[in-house]
Amino acid sequence: MTDRKPCRVCNFTRQKSYGLVVPSLDELKTKGSESLGFSSAESVSVVLEDDGTIVEDQAYFLCLPLNTKFMLLHKKESWSPVRRMDGGTAWMARDSMVLDADTVDASSAAAPWWSLAQQLKQDLASIILMSETELQTLVDAPCPDLAFALGFQEKKAEDLQQTLQGVLDRREEERQSKELLQLYLKAAEKEEGQQKESSQASQEGAAEVEVDGMEVDSASGFISRTLMVLKGKTSPETRLSTEDLQMVVTRGVEAMEQVLGWDRTRTSALLQACEAELTGRLQQVQAVQSIRSNAQLDSSVHSAEEAAKTPAQGSN
Known part of the structure; x- marks a missing residue:
């Protein structure tokens, strides 16, 4: 017959502790549950109280020294x-829902994140209703103290803080995407207006060689208004439509020297500015198109997930 082994058992708050003499690990679970007031229908696991090592094997149980303390x-x-304060004279115990006010560090209880941690402890889904400021408060909280407040292991609390930081990062990306889209729409409206003006001027020039003093240069193919803009002194490239910019860049330095009557250096500088402006506009359009494509893809994936979650309607 297996020798009976003296040992001690406690619950996870360490507020209850009992001495037992049992011959096996199964008997430890049975008698320990009875002593601690656990329901016989609930399964329990056994760990070493001092370091949390899981005890599942009967042979390992028998190898442990006498009077080993276990936690059920x-x-x-x-x-x-175990966490101590006041030089080890007061033990900090934790309950499944409510912490004893006498054992809570006053500085922690007064911290802004403490009440938020208590909300999460009662309902983890309350994260959805928290503002970005509240989420950032939890991210900035000391990880060991947050773990204690939530009743988590420190690694689990660290994972929670990383998850919350990911939520904040995604919200910031969404905000930046919206701002970029608004800038694109404004630029598109402005460009559309410039194109309409250019198209109207071209149509009027085709019907009449001279309209309000604006003539078409048959040699260059540019409307006189465009030539006036190109010869302007203050950033002429920003006042041209995308179509005009493409025409200027395509013509090249030599052709534009003849059109403008400038020297090579001044003409080259203008063409470089026009090319940079054109490149910037095209990059902006590509960026917004990418955002729209991603948004459409996310919408499609979300719709597919929702459809997959919805159970098929069967007949009764």
Whole structure:
């Protein structure tokens, strides 16, 4: 017959502790649950009280020294190390829902993140309703203290903070995408207006060689208004339509020297400015098109996921 082994058991708050003499690990679970007031229908796991090592093997149980202290845990409970304050004279115990006010560090309880941690402890889904400021407060909280407040192991609390930071990062990306889209729409409206003006001027020039003093240069193919803009002194490239910019860049330095009557250096500088402006506009359009494509893809994926989650309607 297996020798009976003296040992001690406690619950996960360490507020209850009992001495037992049992011959096996199964007997430890049975008698320990009875002593701690656990329901016989609930399964329990056994860990070493001092370091949280899981004890599942009968042979390992028998190898442990006499009077080893074990902790019995329910399914949703987890081991955590002992925390002390006041030089070790007061033990900080944690309950499944409410912390004893006498054992809570006053500085922690007064911290802004403490009340938020208590909300999460009661309902983790309350994260959805938290503002960005509240989420950032939880991210900035000391990880060991947050773990203690939530009743988590420190690694789990660290994972939670990383998840919250990811939520904040995604919200910031969404905000920047919206701002970029607004800038694109404004630029598109402005460019559309410039193109309409250019088209109207071209149509009027085709019907009449001279309209309000604006003539078409048959040699260059540019409307006189465009030539006036090109010869302007203050950033002429920003006042041209995309179509005009493409025409200027395509003509090249030599052709534009003859059109403008300038020297090579001045003409080259103008063409470089026009090319940079054209490149910037095209990059902006490509960026917004990419945003729209991603948004459409995300919408399609979301719709597919929602459709997959919806159960098929069957007949009764």
